[in-house]
Amino acid sequence: xxxxTVYQSVPGKHVLSPGQRASVWEAACAMTRENCGxxxxxxxxxxxxxxxxxxxxxxxxxxxxxxxxxxSLAEVMTPHPICVAPECRVSDAVLxxxxxxxxxxxxxxxxxxxxxVFSVRDALPREIGMALSEAEFNEQGKDVLG
Numbered sequence: 001x002x003x004x005t006v007y008q009s010v011p012g013k014h015v016l017s018p019g020q021r022a023s024v025w026e027a028a029c030a031m032t033r034e035n036c037g038x039x040x041x042x043x044x045x046x047x048x049x050x051x052x053x054x055x056x057x058x059x060x061x062x063x064x065x066x067x068x069x070x071x072s073l074a075e076v077m078t079p080h081p082i083c084v085a086p087e088c089r090v091s092d093a094v095l096x097x098x099x100x101x102x103x104x105x106x107x108x109x110x111x112x113x114x115x116x117v118f119s120v121r122d123a124l125p126r127e128i129g130m131a132l133s134e135a136e137f138n139e140q141g142k143d144v145l146g
Contacts, residue, residue, distance in 0.1 A: 003127065006093045006118040007086035015043040015114050020049055024061050024076060025068035027052055038104040038117055040085035041077045046113055050077030050094055053104055083108040086115050090123050099138070 016030050016039040027039045031054070052073050060076040061068060062131040083106045084093050093105055097120055107115040120128075 003089045003130075004124075005011035005086060006084055006088045006090055006105070006122070007049050007115060009090050009122040009124075010107065010116040010118055011122070012116075015040055015117060017114070018073065018076070019043070020072060020074040022073050023069050024052075024057065024066070024071045024073060027073055028057055028068065036117075037119060037121075039073070040106060040114060040117065041073045042114075045051075048081070048106060048108070048112075048114060050079040050081070051075070051081040051104060051106065051117075052077045053102070055103075081106055084118065085109070090118075090127040090136070093118050094120060094123050094128055098131055098135045108109060 014034070015035060016034055018027060018030065018039065018041070020041050020043065031037065031039055038053045040048060041052060043049050050073070056076055056078065060066075061071060069134055082096065082100065084096070086107050086109060096105065097103055098142075103120045107118055107120045109115055
């Protein structure tokens with residue numbers, strides 16, 4: 001059985017993307033309403049500037065006691081996030097997430113168009129297991145060569 005791609009695994013292709021001047025409060029309300037864990041910060045028409053996740057809201061806004069209604073997304077986003085192509089295998093995307101320490105990857109086609117956001121929640125247990133095995137193998141290789 002062929003492994004799924006990130007594009008195949010994302011149930012909804014809808015992407016939340018207010019402008020960089022949108023407030024953190026507006027973004028949090030949109031994320032809650034749409035039940036999603038991230039929001040892309042875009043510059044019209046299709047330029048990806050950054051990403052804001054639930055974790056960012058907690059660590060970069062709440063933990064710093066910033067005012068959500070007056071803090072813009074541009075102030076707290078992760079600029080230039082790592083992205084994957086739609087044909088990227090799910091286990092490869094999960095491996096990137098494990099090694100880099102994040103849970104969301106924008107999916108961009110060859111022309112830079114946003115096709116969705118892959119979340120670790122979109123992966124199946126066997127795909128996560130494959131990524132964990134590869135991460136462990138990579139770590140052992142670093143120890144041997146290190």
